[in-house]
Amino acid sequence: MNLLENEKNYRLGGRYTWQEGVLYLAYSASYIEFCCEGICTVSAELVSDGIPEGKEFTAWAAVFLNDEEQPSRRFELQKGKNTYTLYEAEYKENVKIRLMKYSEAAFSTLGINTILVEGGAILAPPQASEKLIQFIGDSITCGYGIEGMVDVDVFNTTQENPWNAYACRTARLLHADFELISWSGNGVISHYVEETVNEQRHDKPWMQELYPYSDRELEERLGKLETEFTVWEGKQEPDVIVVHLGTNDGSYTRFIEERNALFVNGYMAFLKQIRQQHKTASIICMLGVMRQELNDQVAKAVALIRQRGDDNVYFIDVPLARDRDGLGTDYHPSTRTHEKMAELLVQYIHFLLD
Numbered sequence: 001m002n003l004l005e006n007e008k009n010y011r012l013g014g015r016y017t018w019q020e021g022v023l024y025l026a027y028s029a030s031y032i033e034f035c036c037e038g039i040c041t042v043s044a045e046l047v048s049d050g051i052p053e054g055k056e057f058t059a060w061a062a063v064f065l066n067d068e069e070q071p072s073r074r075f076e077l078q079k080g081k082n083t084y085t086l087y088e089a090e091y092k093e094n095v096k097i098r099l100m101k102y103s104e105a106a107f108s109t110l111g112i113n114t115i116l117v118e119g120g121a122i123l124a125p126p127q128a129s130e131k132l133i134q135f136i137g138d139s140i141t142c143g144y145g146i147e148g149m150v151d152v153d154v155f156n157t158t159q160e161n162p163w164n165a166y167a168c169r170t171a172r173l174l175h176a177d178f179e180l181i182s183w184s185g186n187g188v189i190s191h192y193v194e195e196t197v198n199e200q201r202h203d204k205p206w207m208q209e210l211y212p213y214s215d216r217e218l219e220e221r222l223g224k225l226e227t228e229f230t231v232w233e234g235k236q237e238p239d240v241i242v243v244h245l246g247t248n249d250g251s252y253t254r255f256i257e258e259r260n261a262l263f264v265n266g267y268m269a270f271l272k273q274i275r276q277q278h279k280t281a282s283i284i285c286m287l288g289v290m291r292q293e294l295n296d297q298v299a300k301a302v303a304l305i306r307q308r309g310d311d312n313v314y315f316i317d318v319p320l321a322r323d324r325d326g327l328g329t330d331y332h333p334s335t336r337t338h339e340k341m342a343e344l345l346v347q348y349i350h351f352l353l354d
Contacts, residue, residue, distance in 0.1 A: 002114045002120050003034055004014035008113075010034040011125040014101075014179050017230050019222060022047060022111040026215035027180045028142045028162035030111065032101035033126055039121025042087040042097060047111040048078030049221065055273045056156035058106035062163065063087070064098040071163070073316045074102065077110060089120065096126060103157040104142040105195035105217055106183050106204075108156035111254060133349070134281070135167035136207060136274075137244035137336075139184035140289060145329025146338065153329045164335055167242070169342035174349060179234065181211060187249035189259075189266040200252055207245060208270045212277075240349055243271070243285045260297050267301040275310060288318035289333050289341060316348055 003009040004023060014030030015320035016023060025031065034159040036042060041099055048059045058078075062071035063086050075084060089096055101110045143165035145155055153159065162168055162180065188208065191201040208214050214230040246267070247347050253259040267285075274283060281334040287298050318341060321327060326334035333341070 001117050001122065003117055003295050004112065004115055008157045009125065011128065013177055015181065015214050015232055015234075017218065019111075019218065022113055024109060024111045024215060024218055025099075025101040026105055026218065028102070028104045028160070029100055029178065029180050031097060031098050033098040034115070035094065035096045035123035035125055036087075036117050036120045037092075037094045037118060037123055038120030039089045039092050040087070041085065041086050041089070041118045042115065043083055043097065043118075043124070045081055045083050045113040046077055047081045047109070047113055048077040048079060049109045050346070051302035056154075056158075057107040058103070058109045058157060060157050060160065061110055062100045064100065064101050066096050071100070076158070077108065081113060086115075087132035094123065100163070101223070102162060103160055103317050104139075104144075104162075104182060104184060105215060106185075107157055109218055109221070127173060128236060129177040131174060131240075131353075132179065132238045133167075133171050133174070133176045133235075133280075134238040134241045135178045135182065135210065135244065136241065137180070137182045138186045138207075138248055139182075140247065140333060141165065141167050141182035141244055142184055143182060143338075144184050146335055148329030148332075150329065150331050151291055155329045159329055160221040162283060164338060166333075166338045166341035166345065170242075170345045170349070171340060173342060173346045177236070179238065183207065183210060185248050186245070187208075187247075187252075188245055188270055189263050190249050190252035192248040194251075197252075205248045208266075208273055211270075211273065222242045238281045239353065240280045241274060241278060241283045242345065243274070243283060244287065245270075246287045246294040246298055247290050250291050253293055253297075255293055260294070263294060264297050264304075267298060271301065271305050271310075271313060275313075281312075282349075284316060284348060284352075285314065286316040286318050286341075286345070286346070289321050289337060292320060292350070314348070314352075316344065318344065327329045
Protein backbone atom coordinates (compact mmCIF):
# COMPACT_ATOMS: atom_id res chain seq x y z
CA MET A 1 0.00 0.00 0.00
CA ASN A 2 1.33 3.43 -0.95
CA LEU A 3 0.60 5.53 2.12
CA LEU A 4 0.98 8.78 0.12
CA GLU A 5 -2.38 8.04 -1.53
CA ASN A 6 -4.19 9.25 1.58
CA GLU A 7 -3.00 12.33 3.49
CA LYS A 8 -4.55 10.92 6.67
CA ASN A 9 -1.80 8.27 6.69
CA TYR A 10 1.09 10.62 7.43
CA ARG A 11 2.18 13.91 8.94
CA LEU A 12 4.57 16.41 7.37
CA GLY A 13 6.99 18.66 9.23
CA GLY A 14 8.86 21.68 7.92
CA ARG A 15 8.32 23.03 4.43
CA TYR A 16 7.42 20.78 1.52
CA THR A 17 5.84 20.99 -1.91
CA TRP A 18 4.04 18.70 -4.33
CA GLN A 19 5.40 18.97 -7.88
CA GLU A 20 4.18 16.78 -10.74
CA GLY A 21 2.91 14.13 -8.31
CA VAL A 22 6.14 14.03 -6.27
CA LEU A 23 6.31 15.14 -2.63
CA TYR A 24 9.50 17.17 -2.14
CA LEU A 25 10.96 17.81 1.28
CA ALA A 26 12.25 21.34 0.89
CA TYR A 27 14.57 22.76 3.56
CA SER A 28 16.89 21.12 6.09
CA ALA A 29 15.17 18.83 8.61
CA SER A 30 11.86 18.72 6.71
CA TYR A 31 10.27 15.31 7.21
CA ILE A 32 7.40 12.91 6.76
CA GLU A 33 6.34 10.58 9.58
CA PHE A 34 3.84 7.77 9.92
CA CYS A 35 3.02 4.69 12.00
CA CYS A 36 2.69 1.01 11.09
CA GLU A 37 1.91 -2.26 12.86
CA GLY A 38 2.68 -5.89 12.20
CA ILE A 39 5.65 -7.62 10.60
CA CYS A 40 6.06 -5.11 7.83
CA THR A 41 8.62 -3.84 5.37
CA VAL A 42 8.63 -0.16 4.44
CA SER A 43 10.34 1.09 1.31
CA ALA A 44 10.38 4.43 -0.47
CA GLU A 45 10.98 5.36 -4.08
CA LEU A 46 12.92 8.60 -3.84
CA VAL A 47 14.05 10.96 -6.54
CA SER A 48 16.97 13.38 -6.57
CA ASP A 49 18.40 15.59 -9.27
CA GLY A 50 22.09 15.27 -8.43
CA ILE A 51 22.96 18.88 -9.22
CA PRO A 52 25.99 19.43 -11.44
CA GLU A 53 28.43 20.67 -8.78
CA GLY A 54 29.40 17.07 -8.08
CA LYS A 55 29.08 14.13 -5.72
CA GLU A 56 30.11 16.19 -2.70
CA PHE A 57 26.75 18.00 -2.89
CA THR A 58 24.37 15.04 -3.13
CA ALA A 59 21.20 14.83 -1.06
CA TRP A 60 21.20 12.99 2.25
CA ALA A 61 18.35 11.61 4.34
CA ALA A 62 17.91 10.03 7.75
CA VAL A 63 15.43 7.51 9.19
CA PHE A 64 14.27 7.77 12.82
CA LEU A 65 12.39 4.91 14.48
CA ASN A 66 10.03 5.65 17.35
CA ASP A 67 11.43 8.36 19.60
CA GLU A 68 15.13 7.63 19.30
CA GLU A 69 17.45 10.56 19.92
CA GLN A 70 19.58 9.90 16.84
CA PRO A 71 18.60 8.30 13.52
CA SER A 72 18.85 4.56 12.94
CA ARG A 73 20.15 5.18 9.47
CA ARG A 74 21.58 7.95 7.29
CA PHE A 75 21.97 7.48 3.56
CA GLU A 76 22.98 9.28 0.40
CA LEU A 77 20.53 9.61 -2.46
CA GLN A 78 21.60 8.54 -5.90
CA LYS A 79 20.63 10.54 -8.96
CA GLY A 80 17.25 9.73 -10.51
CA LYS A 81 14.61 7.39 -9.09
CA ASN A 82 15.77 4.70 -6.68
CA THR A 83 14.15 2.50 -4.04
CA TYR A 84 15.43 2.52 -0.46
CA THR A 85 14.38 0.29 2.41
CA LEU A 86 13.40 2.40 5.41
CA TYR A 87 12.39 -0.34 7.85
CA GLU A 88 12.10 -4.12 8.16
CA ALA A 89 10.33 -5.62 11.18
CA GLU A 90 11.77 -8.77 12.73
CA TYR A 91 8.63 -9.41 14.76
CA LYS A 92 5.14 -8.00 15.15
CA GLU A 93 5.28 -4.51 16.61
CA ASN A 94 4.02 -0.96 16.28
CA VAL A 95 6.56 1.50 14.94
CA LYS A 96 6.76 5.23 14.20
CA ILE A 97 8.94 6.09 11.22
CA ARG A 98 10.27 9.53 10.34
CA LEU A 99 12.10 10.18 7.06
CA MET A 100 14.02 13.47 7.30
CA LYS A 101 16.02 15.51 4.80
CA TYR A 102 19.51 16.15 6.16
CA SER A 103 21.08 18.10 3.29
CA GLU A 104 19.96 21.65 2.60
CA ALA A 105 17.82 23.22 -0.10
CA ALA A 106 20.83 24.87 -1.77
CA PHE A 107 22.01 21.46 -2.97
CA SER A 108 20.34 18.34 -4.41
CA THR A 109 16.64 17.66 -4.01
CA LEU A 110 14.82 14.92 -2.11
CA GLY A 111 11.48 13.91 -3.64
CA ILE A 112 9.21 11.04 -2.61
CA ASN A 113 7.33 9.15 -5.32
CA THR A 114 5.93 6.39 -3.14
CA ILE A 115 6.22 4.94 0.36
CA LEU A 116 5.14 1.29 0.31
CA VAL A 117 4.08 -0.61 3.44
CA GLU A 118 4.03 -4.35 2.85
CA GLY A 119 2.97 -7.09 5.26
CA GLY A 120 1.48 -4.75 7.85
CA ALA A 121 -1.09 -2.06 8.44
CA ILE A 122 -0.86 1.73 8.47
CA LEU A 123 -1.93 3.39 11.72
CA ALA A 124 -2.90 6.99 12.44
CA PRO A 125 0.14 9.31 12.26
CA PRO A 126 1.62 11.08 15.29
CA GLN A 127 -0.08 14.22 16.54
CA ALA A 128 1.47 17.62 15.98
CA SER A 129 2.90 19.47 18.95
CA GLU A 130 0.94 22.40 20.34
CA LYS A 131 4.03 24.57 19.80
CA LEU A 132 5.74 25.46 16.52
CA ILE A 133 9.05 27.33 16.20
CA GLN A 134 10.13 28.68 12.83
CA PHE A 135 13.86 29.17 12.23
CA ILE A 136 15.11 31.47 9.45
CA GLY A 137 18.83 31.30 8.84
CA ASP A 138 21.92 30.48 6.84
CA SER A 139 24.49 27.69 6.94
CA ILE A 140 24.62 27.74 10.75
CA THR A 141 20.94 26.80 10.93
CA CYS A 142 21.51 24.08 8.29
CA GLY A 143 24.14 22.42 10.48
CA TYR A 144 26.82 23.11 7.84
CA GLY A 145 30.17 21.50 8.63
CA ILE A 146 29.08 20.43 12.10
CA GLU A 147 30.65 17.01 11.55
CA GLY A 148 33.82 18.35 9.93
CA MET A 149 36.96 19.97 11.31
CA VAL A 150 38.35 23.42 10.56
CA ASP A 151 41.44 23.55 8.32
CA VAL A 152 41.15 19.78 7.78
CA ASP A 153 37.91 19.11 5.93
CA VAL A 154 36.47 20.57 2.75
CA PHE A 155 32.73 21.01 3.00
CA ASN A 156 30.41 18.39 1.56
CA THR A 157 26.85 17.39 2.42
CA THR A 158 27.98 14.34 4.39
CA GLN A 159 29.02 16.80 7.12
CA GLU A 160 25.64 18.58 7.37
CA ASN A 161 23.51 17.62 10.33
CA PRO A 162 20.55 19.92 11.05
CA TRP A 163 19.25 17.57 13.72
CA ASN A 164 22.29 18.26 15.92
CA ALA A 165 22.36 22.00 15.16
CA TYR A 166 20.89 24.64 17.48
CA ALA A 167 17.46 24.96 15.81
CA CYS A 168 16.35 21.34 16.06
CA ARG A 169 18.01 21.04 19.48
CA THR A 170 16.02 24.03 20.72
CA ALA A 171 12.77 22.58 19.43
CA ARG A 172 13.45 19.20 21.02
CA LEU A 173 14.23 20.75 24.40
CA LEU A 174 10.93 22.67 24.23
CA HIS A 175 8.93 19.70 22.89
CA ALA A 176 7.98 21.85 19.92
CA ASP A 177 7.63 21.19 16.20
CA PHE A 178 10.01 23.08 13.95
CA GLU A 179 10.18 24.61 10.50
CA LEU A 180 13.53 25.61 8.99
CA ILE A 181 14.00 28.06 6.13
CA SER A 182 17.79 28.03 5.85
CA TRP A 183 20.31 28.45 3.07
CA SER A 184 24.11 28.52 3.18
CA GLY A 185 25.75 31.83 2.34
CA ASN A 186 22.45 33.70 2.46
CA GLY A 187 21.71 37.12 3.87
CA VAL A 188 19.43 40.13 3.79
CA ILE A 189 21.41 42.44 1.49
CA SER A 190 24.14 40.12 0.21
CA HIS A 191 25.27 36.54 0.00
CA TYR A 192 28.74 35.79 1.33
CA VAL A 193 31.52 37.53 -0.62
CA GLU A 194 35.30 37.39 -0.47
CA GLU A 195 37.27 40.32 1.00
CA THR A 196 38.26 41.57 -2.46
CA VAL A 197 34.63 41.89 -3.62
CA ASN A 198 32.92 45.25 -3.13
CA GLU A 199 29.55 44.55 -4.72
CA GLN A 200 26.52 42.91 -3.16
CA ARG A 201 26.18 39.31 -4.26
CA HIS A 202 22.72 38.53 -5.60
CA ASP A 203 23.22 35.59 -7.96
CA LYS A 204 20.73 33.63 -5.86
CA PRO A 205 17.62 34.93 -4.06
CA TRP A 206 18.16 36.59 -0.69
CA MET A 207 16.22 35.22 2.25
CA GLN A 208 13.32 37.68 1.95
CA GLU A 209 12.88 36.42 -1.63
CA LEU A 210 12.87 32.76 -0.55
CA TYR A 211 10.72 33.17 2.54
CA PRO A 212 7.24 33.46 0.97
CA TYR A 213 7.52 30.20 -0.99
CA SER A 214 7.47 26.48 -0.25
CA ASP A 215 10.63 25.86 -2.28
CA ARG A 216 11.46 28.58 -4.78
CA GLU A 217 14.78 27.03 -5.80
CA LEU A 218 13.18 23.71 -6.74
CA GLU A 219 10.51 25.35 -8.85
CA GLU A 220 13.16 27.42 -10.64
CA ARG A 221 15.01 24.18 -11.41
CA LEU A 222 11.77 22.79 -12.82
CA GLY A 223 11.51 25.78 -15.13
CA LYS A 224 8.66 27.63 -13.45
CA LEU A 225 8.27 31.39 -13.60
CA GLU A 226 8.14 33.50 -10.43
CA THR A 227 4.41 34.05 -10.94
CA GLU A 228 3.97 30.26 -10.71
CA PHE A 229 5.90 29.65 -7.49
CA THR A 230 3.94 27.92 -4.71
CA VAL A 231 3.30 30.26 -1.80
CA TRP A 232 3.84 28.53 1.55
CA GLU A 233 0.71 28.21 3.66
CA GLY A 234 1.54 26.36 6.82
CA LYS A 235 -1.17 24.49 8.68
CA GLN A 236 -0.07 25.92 12.02
CA GLU A 237 0.95 29.42 13.07
CA PRO A 238 4.39 29.60 14.70
CA ASP A 239 4.51 30.65 18.33
CA VAL A 240 8.10 31.84 17.96
CA ILE A 241 10.14 32.85 14.92
CA VAL A 242 13.93 32.86 15.25
CA VAL A 243 15.87 34.94 12.71
CA HIS A 244 19.57 34.08 12.51
CA LEU A 245 20.84 36.24 9.63
CA GLY A 246 23.67 38.74 9.19
CA THR A 247 26.74 36.51 9.24
CA ASN A 248 27.07 36.56 5.46
CA ASP A 249 25.98 40.20 5.11
CA GLY A 250 28.92 41.05 7.38
CA SER A 251 31.33 39.81 4.72
CA TYR A 252 30.07 42.69 2.56
CA THR A 253 29.33 45.47 5.08
CA ARG A 254 32.78 45.36 6.82
CA PHE A 255 31.93 48.21 9.24
CA ILE A 256 31.37 50.64 6.33
CA GLU A 257 28.77 53.16 7.49
CA GLU A 258 26.61 53.34 4.37
CA ARG A 259 26.59 49.55 4.05
CA ASN A 260 25.60 49.21 7.70
CA ALA A 261 22.69 51.59 7.07
CA LEU A 262 21.66 49.57 4.02
CA PHE A 263 21.68 46.43 6.15
CA VAL A 264 19.58 47.97 8.94
CA ASN A 265 16.96 49.09 6.41
CA GLY A 266 16.95 45.69 4.71
CA TYR A 267 16.72 43.83 8.03
CA MET A 268 13.84 46.01 9.22
CA ALA A 269 12.01 45.47 5.93
CA PHE A 270 12.35 41.70 6.36
CA LEU A 271 11.05 41.85 9.93
CA LYS A 272 8.03 43.80 8.66
CA GLN A 273 7.54 41.16 5.96
CA ILE A 274 7.55 38.41 8.58
CA ARG A 275 5.16 40.36 10.81
CA GLN A 276 2.70 40.90 7.97
CA GLN A 277 2.36 37.15 7.67
CA HIS A 278 2.56 36.22 11.35
CA LYS A 279 0.74 38.76 13.48
CA THR A 280 1.18 37.24 16.93
CA ALA A 281 4.46 35.27 16.91
CA SER A 282 7.34 36.38 19.12
CA ILE A 283 10.29 37.18 16.84
CA ILE A 284 13.77 36.57 18.24
CA CYS A 285 16.74 37.94 16.29
CA MET A 286 20.12 36.43 17.12
CA LEU A 287 23.63 36.85 15.76
CA GLY A 288 27.29 36.55 16.65
CA VAL A 289 28.50 32.96 16.82
CA MET A 290 30.75 33.19 13.71
CA ARG A 291 31.30 36.93 13.20
CA GLN A 292 30.01 40.04 14.91
CA GLU A 293 30.31 42.95 12.49
CA LEU A 294 26.55 43.41 12.43
CA ASN A 295 25.47 42.57 15.97
CA ASP A 296 24.98 46.24 16.80
CA GLN A 297 23.11 46.80 13.57
CA VAL A 298 20.67 43.95 14.23
CA ALA A 299 20.15 45.33 17.74
CA LYS A 300 19.52 48.77 16.21
CA ALA A 301 16.99 47.37 13.72
CA VAL A 302 15.14 45.57 16.51
CA ALA A 303 15.13 48.71 18.70
CA LEU A 304 13.69 50.77 15.83
CA ILE A 305 10.98 48.19 15.15
CA ARG A 306 10.05 48.20 18.84
CA GLN A 307 9.98 52.02 18.93
CA ARG A 308 7.52 51.94 16.04
CA GLY A 309 5.06 49.80 17.94
CA ASP A 310 6.03 46.13 17.62
CA ASP A 311 7.24 45.21 21.10
CA ASN A 312 7.16 41.45 20.42
CA VAL A 313 10.56 41.51 18.67
CA TYR A 314 13.77 40.78 20.59
CA PHE A 315 17.55 40.52 20.11
CA ILE A 316 20.02 37.98 21.51
CA ASP A 317 23.73 38.80 21.27
CA VAL A 318 25.36 35.38 20.79
CA PRO A 319 28.98 34.89 21.97
CA LEU A 320 31.60 33.98 19.38
CA ALA A 321 32.38 30.29 19.07
CA ARG A 322 35.39 29.33 21.18
CA ASP A 323 38.33 27.25 20.00
CA ARG A 324 38.09 25.07 23.10
CA ASP A 325 34.64 23.93 21.97
CA GLY A 326 36.02 22.95 18.58
CA LEU A 327 35.33 24.45 15.16
CA GLY A 328 33.66 22.73 12.24
CA THR A 329 34.37 23.00 8.55
CA ASP A 330 35.08 26.56 7.38
CA TYR A 331 35.03 27.83 10.99
CA HIS A 332 31.40 26.84 11.50
CA PRO A 333 30.11 25.99 14.99
CA SER A 334 30.84 22.59 16.46
CA THR A 335 28.27 20.33 18.07
CA ARG A 336 29.22 21.73 21.50
CA THR A 337 28.73 25.31 20.32
CA HIS A 338 25.32 24.43 18.88
CA GLU A 339 24.41 22.91 22.24
CA LYS A 340 25.30 26.18 23.96
CA MET A 341 23.31 28.19 21.43
CA ALA A 342 20.27 25.98 22.03
CA GLU A 343 20.59 26.33 25.81
CA LEU A 344 20.70 30.12 25.48
CA LEU A 345 17.71 30.19 23.15
CA VAL A 346 15.65 27.81 25.27
CA GLN A 347 16.09 30.04 28.32
CA TYR A 348 14.92 33.05 26.33
CA ILE A 349 11.90 31.29 24.82
CA HIS A 350 10.88 30.00 28.24
CA PHE A 351 10.96 33.60 29.44
CA LEU A 352 8.68 34.67 26.56
CA LEU A 353 6.17 31.82 26.65
CA ASP A 354 5.87 31.04 30.37
